[in-house]
Amino acid sequence: MEPRPTITDPSVQSAGRAAARYDRRGHERRQSTTPLVSVVIPTYNEADNVPILVGRLEKALSDIDYEIIVVDDDSPDLTWQVAEELATEQSRLSVIRRTEARGLSSAVMAGFAAASGRTLAVLDADLQHDERILPDLVGAIVDDGADIAVGSREAPGGSYGEFGPWRRFVSWGGAQLARVMLRTPVNDPMSGFFVVSRDRYDLVHERVNPKGFKILLEFLVSGPAPTVTEVGFTFGQRLHGATKLTGSVVVAYLMALLELAGGRFVTARFSAYAIVGLSGVLVRSSVLILFGSLSGAVWWLAIEAAVLWNYWWNNRFTFNAYRQRGTAALVGLAKFHGVAAHGVLVATSASALVIDLVGSESLPVRAVATLAGLALATVGNYHLNRSITWRALPA
Numbered sequence: 001m002e003p004r005p006t007i008t009d010p011s012v013q014s015a016g017r018a019a020a021r022y023d024r025r026g027h028e029r030r031q032s033t034t035p036l037v038s039v040v041i042p043t044y045n046e047a048d049n050v051p052i053l054v055g056r057l058e059k060a061l062s063d064i065d066y067e068i069i070v071v072d073d074d075s076p077d078l079t080w081q082v083a084e085e086l087a088t089e090q091s092r093l094s095v096i097r098r099t100e101a102r103g104l105s106s107a108v109m110a111g112f113a114a115a116s117g118r119t120l121a122v123l124d125a126d127l128q129h130d131e132r133i134l135p136d137l138v139g140a141i142v143d144d145g146a147d148i149a150v151g152s153r154e155a156p157g158g159s160y161g162e163f164g165p166w167r168r169f170v171s172w173g174g175a176q177l178a179r180v181m182l183r184t185p186v187n188d189p190m191s192g193f194f195v196v197s198r199d200r201y202d203l204v205h206e207r208v209n210p211k212g213f214k215i216l217l218e219f220l221v222s223g224p225a226p227t228v229t230e231v232g233f234t235f236g237q238r239l240h241g242a243t244k245l246t247g248s249v250v251v252a253y254l255m256a257l258l259e260l261a262g263g264r265f266v267t268a269r270f271s272a273y274a275i276v277g278l279s280g281v282l283v284r285s286s287v288l289i290l291f292g293s294l295s296g297a298v299w300w301l302a303i304e305a306a307v308l309w310n311y312w313w314n315n316r317f318t319f320n321a322y323r324q325r326g327t328a329a330l331v332g333l334a335k336f337h338g339v340a341a342h343g344v345l346v347a348t349s350a351s352a353l354v355i356d357l358v359g360s361e362s363l364p365v366r367a368v369a370t371l372a373g374l375a376l377a378t379v380g381n382y383h384l385n386r387s388i389t390w391r392a393l394p395a
C-alpha cells in the first residue's frame with residue numbers, strides 16, 4: 001500500500017476541524033460541515049455484509065472526514081434494518097430505504113443526490129471492492145485535480161482476483177466494447193468502484209441515465225472529457241449472498257452502450273435490431289457458401305436459417321425485456337415469419353421501383369436499389385415486429 005494522500009485543501013481542513021467540535025451524536029455535524037468524501041453503498045440483500053463493510057470503512061477512512069450512505073431497495077433480508085441499527089451507533093452512517101424505485105444505478109444516483117461530500121464515492125457492499133484504496137482515490141481528486149478516480153482491476157496493482165474465465169471474459173469484453181464505442185480511455189470502465197468530484201457530479205448528473213450497471217460510463221462520457229485516474233485493486237470474492245449480475249443485466253448493459261453511443265440518432269433498440277439483421281445476412285451467406293449451391297432448396301434453407309437466427313437474437317437481445325418463452329415463442333416465431341415475408345416483398349418491390357425510376361440496370365444502380373430496399377424493409381419490419389411480434393412499448 002502506498003502512503004495515504006495528505007489533504008491539502010484548506011477549506012477541507014477547516015471543515016474537518018469544525019466536525020471535531022461536535023460530539024459523537026453527530027447529526028448537527030453532518031449538516032454543518034462538508035465531509036471530504038461521501039461513500040454511497042448500494043445494497044440489495046447484503047444484511048451480512050454491511051456491518052463488516054462499515055467496520056472496514058471506519059478503519060480505512062480514519063484519517064479523513066467522511067459520511068456513509070447506504071441505499072437499500074427494501075431488501076427482503078432486511079438489510080435496511082441492519083443498517084439503521086448500525087446508524088444509531090455510528091453517526092457518520094445514514095440509510096436511505098427505497099420502497100418504490102429499484103436498480104443499482106438509480107440507487108447510486110439517489111445516494112449521490114443525498115450526499116454532501118466534496119467527493120462522491122461508490123462501492124459494492126459485498127466486500128469485493130478493496131476499501132483500503134479509497135483514500136488514494138479521494139486524494140487523486142482533491143490533491144491531484146482528477147475529475148474521476150476509478151478503482152481499477154486493469155491498472156498496475158489491480159487484478160480480477162479469483163474471477164472465473166467466463167466472468168473475466170464478460171468484464172473484459174464489456175470494457176473493450178465501451179472503449180471502442182465510446183472512446184473512453186479508461187481501462188476498467190465497468191468498475192462499480194469509483195469516486196467523482198463534486199464539480200463533475202454537478203456538471204453531468206442531470207444527463208445520467210440511471211439504468212442498469214454502467215453508472216461509471218455515464219460519468220465518463222457525459223459532458224466534456226474528464227481527467228481520470230485509475231488506482232489498482234484486486235477484485236475480492238463476494239463474502240455473503242449472491243450476485244445480481246445475470247444474463248439480463250449483460251443484455252441491459254449492451255443496450256445501454258448502444259444508447260450512449262448512438263442514442264441521439266436512433267433508439268438503442270433499433271440499433272440492436274439492425275445489428276441482428278446484419279448478422280442474419282451473414283448467416284444466410286454462410287449457409288449458401290457452405291452448401292455451395294444456389295438450388296431452390298438451399299436458397300430457402302439459407303433464408304430460414306437467417307429468420308430463425310434473427311428471431312432468437314431479437315428475442316434474447318433486442319426485445320429482451322419482452323422475451324417470449326414456450327408457446328408464446330412459437331406464436332412469436334410464426335408472426336416473425338409473416339413480418340419477414342412482408343419485408344422480402346417491400347425490399348424487392350422497393351428496389352424494383354428504384355431501378356424503374358432510374359431507368360438503368362447497371363451494377364451501381366442495382367446495388368443502391370438493393371440497399372434502399374433493405375433499409376426500407378428493415379425500418380418497416382422493425383416497427384411491425386415491435387408492435388405485432390413482441391408488442392413492445394416505444395423505444
Ligand code: GDD
Pocket residue numbers: 041042043044045046071072073102103104107123124125126128171190191192193213214242243244245
Ligand atoms: N439498492 C440496490 N438496488 N442495490 C443493488 C441492486 C439494486 O437493484 N442490485 C445490486 N445492488 C448492489 C449489491 O447489493 C451490491 O452491493 C452492488 O450493488 C453490486 O451488485 P453485485 O450483484 O455484487 O454485482 P457484481 O459483483 O456482479 O458486479 C460488480 O462488478 C461489475 C463489473 O464486473 C459491480 O461492481 C458492477 O457495478 C460492476 O459493473
Ligand code: MN
Pocket residue numbers: 124126128238243
Ligand atoms: Mn459483487
